[in-house]
Amino acid sequence: xxxxxxHTARRRELADAACxxxxxxxxxxxxxxHVADESGWSIGSIRYYFPNKDELVAxxxxxxxxxxxxxxxxxxxxxxxxxxxxxxxxxxxxxDADRREMGLVQLAFLAQAAVVPExxxxxxxxxxxxxxxxxxxxxxxxxxxxxxxxxxAEDEAERLRVLLDGLxxxxxxxxxxxxxxxxLTVLDDHFAALAASPAIRIEPAIGIEQA
Numbered sequence: 001x002x003x004x005x006x007h008t009a010r011r012r013e014l015a016d017a018a019c020x021x022x023x024x025x026x027x028x029x030x031x032x033x034h035v036a037d038e039s040g041w042s043i044g045s046i047r048y049y050f051p052n053k054d055e056l057v058a059x060x061x062x063x064x065x066x067x068x069x070x071x072x073x074x075x076x077x078x079x080x081x082x083x084x085x086x087x088x089x090x091x092x093x094x095x096d097a098d099r100r101e102m103g104l105v106q107l108a109f110l111a112q113a114a115v116v117p118e119x120x121x122x123x124x125x126x127x128x129x130x131x132x133x134x135x136x137x138x139x140x141x142x143x144x145x146x147x148x149x150x151x152x153a154e155d156e157a158e159r160l161r162v163l164l165d166g167l168x169x170x171x172x173x174x175x176x177x178x179x180x181x182x183x184l185t186v187l188d189d190h191f192a193a194l195a196a197s198p199a200i201r202i203e204p205a206i207g208i209e210q211a
Contacts (some may be wrong), residue, residue, distance in 0.1 A: 011049050014039055015063035018056050023104040027057060027112050058122045061109045064102045065129040068092065071099075072133050080140035082147065086191060088133050092164045093187075094171050095180050103168050131161045148197055156194065163190055 017039035021030045032053060036043045050056035071091045076084040094103035106126070113123035135157035141147040147156075167186060170178040 007049070011059065012063060012066075014041065014046055014049060014056070015059045018060040019063060019101060019105050022057070022060060022108050023101040027108045030057070032056065054118070057109065057112075058119070060105055061122060061126050064105050065126055067098075067102060068130060069133065080137050081144070082137075082141045082191070082195070085134065085137035085141055086187070088137055089160060089164060089187060090184070092130060092161075093168055093183060095183075100172070103172050107169070107172055127161065131157050134160050147195055151194070151197070160190070163187070 014035065018030070018035050021034045021038050025034065030053070032043050032046055032050075035056065036046055039046070046056065050059060068091060072088045075091060076087050091099070094100040109119070109126070110123055113119040135153045138147065138151065138156045138160075139153035142149060142151055142153060163186075167183045171180075171183060
C-alpha cells in the first residue's frame with residue numbers, strides 16, 4: 001500500500017528550506033534550484049507544491065509567522081498578562097539564530113514588496129499576523145487593569161509592532177552599533193510609558209473643520 005504523504009508537513013519543510021536560503025542569499029539570490037539543494041527534494045517536487053518562486057517566497061513568509069506563533073505560545077504558555085505581552089514582543093526581535101533567520105526573511109520580503117505591488121498584499125497580511133498576538137495581550141492587560149482603560153488594543157498593538165519593526169531593522173543592519181541590551185531597554189521604556197499614559201483628549205487643530 002503506498003505511503004500516505006503529509007502534504008502540510010511537506011509544504012512546511014520546503015518553506016523552512018526557503019527561509020534558510022533567503023536568509024543566506026536574499027531574495028534575488030534565491031532560486032528553486034537553491035531550495036532544492038537545501039531541502040534535498042527535486043525541483044519537480046517543489047513545483048508540485050509551489051509552481052513558481054513567488055509562491056514559494058510567500059509561503060516562506062507565512063511560515064515565519066507560523067514559527068513566531070509557535071515560539072510565543074511556547075514561551076508564554078498561552079498567558080495574556082502584561083509580562084506575556086513583553087515576552088511576545090521580544091519573540092519578534094532577532095536575538096538568537098532562529099529569530100535572526102526569520103528577521104532576514106521578513107526584511108528581504110519587505111524590501112521586495114516595496115517595489116513589487118503584487119507582493120504588497122502578502123506583506124500586509126504578514127504584518128497583521130504578527131500584530132494579532134500583541135493586540136490580544138494588550139486587550140487582556142487593559143481588562144485586567146495592568147494597562148490604562150482608555151488604551152485601544154489595536155492602536156497600541158500597531159504602535160508596538162512599528163516600534164519592533166524599527167528595532168528589528170537596527171539589529172539586522174547595524175549589529176555592531178545596536179546591542180540587545182539597548183533594544184530591550186527601549187522596549188521596556190515603551191511599556192513603562194504605556195502603563196503610565198494619561199487619557200488625553202486631542203483638540204482639532206485650528207483651521208481644520210470637523211468631519
